Amino acid sequence: MLDDLDRRILRHLQADPEQSLPDLGDRLGLTASRLSRRLEKLREGGVILGQRAVIDWRALGYEVEVSLRITLDKTNPRAFDEFIPAAREIPEVLEIQTFLGQVDVRLSVIARDMPHYQQIYRAAILTLPHITDIEALMHVARIKSNEALPI
Structure with a gap:
């Protein structure tokens, strides 16, 4: 406490x-x-998990951010167990979130430009196991991004 x-x-x-x-x-x-x-x-106590450098990926030449909402094949009991480790291996995937509901997983993906994103999408995302549906949402603006907690 x-x-x-x-x-x-x-x-x-x-x-x-x-x-x-x-x-x-x-x-x-x-x-x-x-x-x-x-x-x-x-x-x-696990309250402070560590310290890290927050790097502006745009400063490193990444201009595109896409949020992918993915539905997995729920008839396969190993779908999550096989999808998650494979998605972790894609360097451009910054975040993986899982959900209950129609959408199972959200991936946050960055790319240098649209051709680079298309390359990542075709060569890495589409090869991930057990995907039944993908919805891509192109990020336009980040209105609020704050990791500070109301303590």
Whole structure:
């Protein structure tokens, strides 16, 4: 269970993840050792899963993002078990989500341009096992993208 101090730590980390531990400790009124112990407790408890670099894929030359809604063959009991690992192997697939309902899986796919997307689609996506239907949604604009939680 998180206490008020844990929540304050998390709010400050979300607001400025690059701040140094001494600076964060000063903002929170904690010594570096006490802050380190709290952070370790949050990591061990699975609250903080790690740190990562968020890279703007557009800066690397990727201009196209497509969301693919995929329906799998539900008569095959191994459809998900075989589809998911195969989809993970496609480097341009940034995200895989599964759902209950008519749509089983959503893939977020990036490409440099439309010819590159067509190549990925034909050579990699269409070869994935157990697909019965695909609906492609071309991303036009990202209106909100925020990983910060209301803590």
